[in-house]
Amino acid sequence: MELDSHPAINAFRYIVGFAAIIGNITMFFVIVKTKKFRKFSSNQLMALLAVADCLTGIGALIRASFSVYSVGQGWHNYTKIFCQGANLFQGVGITANQAVVLGMAFDRLMAVCAPQKYNHNRFKVIPYLTFVGAVIYSAIITFVSVYGAVPTDIINLCSNGASAGPYFAFTWAIFSVVQSLTLFGVYFLSLLFVRTQLQSKGAETNTIQMRIFIWVSMILLSQVIFWQIPLAFLITGMILKFSPTTMSFTTLAIGLGSVMNAAASSVITFYRNAEFRQEAAMTVLKRPPVTVSATERLNAQAKQPPILAAN
Secondary structure, eight states: OOGGGOHHHHHHHHHHHHHHHHHHHHHHHHHHHOHHHHTSHHHHHHHHHHHHHHHHHHHHHHHHHHHHHHHHHTOOOEEHHHHHHHTHHHHHHHHHHHHHHHHHHHHHHHHHHSHHHHHTTTTTHHHHHHHHHHHHHHHHHHHHHHTTOOTTOEESSOSHHHHSOTTHHHHHHHHHHHHHHHHHHHHHHHHHHHHHHHHSTTOOOOHHHHHHHHHHHHHHHHHIIIIIHHHHHHHHHHHHTOOHHHHHHHHHHHHHHHHHHHHHHHHHHHHHOHHHHHHHHHHTSOOOOOOOOHHHHHHHHHHSOOOOOOO
């Protein structure tokens, strides 16, 4: 039995895929339903990321179900067109995630280099451009993945790379390298602006924007760990002509890593944002909002140490 079809791998796909779908649907629903969330461009981009990551999760379930069924039927050979269909959702989700994460990086750059204009929604066009870019980029990569491939060709490994056309690997590698370099460049500029603001005497740092910056940084770190590092190894293997076994392990790591990255974004969001957690509990679990009575506030104030008067 191939490692890609091993029961443990499929069980992992099911577990993480369901987690990605449930977490990202919840996050999308909370943002869209709550006016105070959806008016900010950073949250609009998070809603787009939730859609992309939900597609990745759905793709993982489709891939696992196909693998379980094919093993049960004793299949060892597949047509390319069949495998292209089995990997379609996950492929679209991965490419859309690339575009949205890049849009989030530009959004953070604008927030720290021009905070006054950003706070007045001068850059609210970024989510719309990101959406258009994600659709176009996903369409291009999907087209390249099937262009030049003979649908009836027989393959013995039902992966996206094995079933794709002759131009897919090179094209996707080039786009991914450009995306990664741009992402790191934009994020590095953002860090320089943040460092300058923190070192400026008398400068007031926007606490909310700093919290959002840390939140987005964790999401970008997740993409680096679970997706970009395996991708870098894949590109290295293409250049140095690694063995087919090594490349198979690498493509498997990219597929599983992309699903883990999809699940991680919603976990990070709810971990870092108490308002999201409370709103999700109110929306999904129908819990009432947490309120504090006037008596409780007075009692809490009475327990606090008195404030010393200025000399």
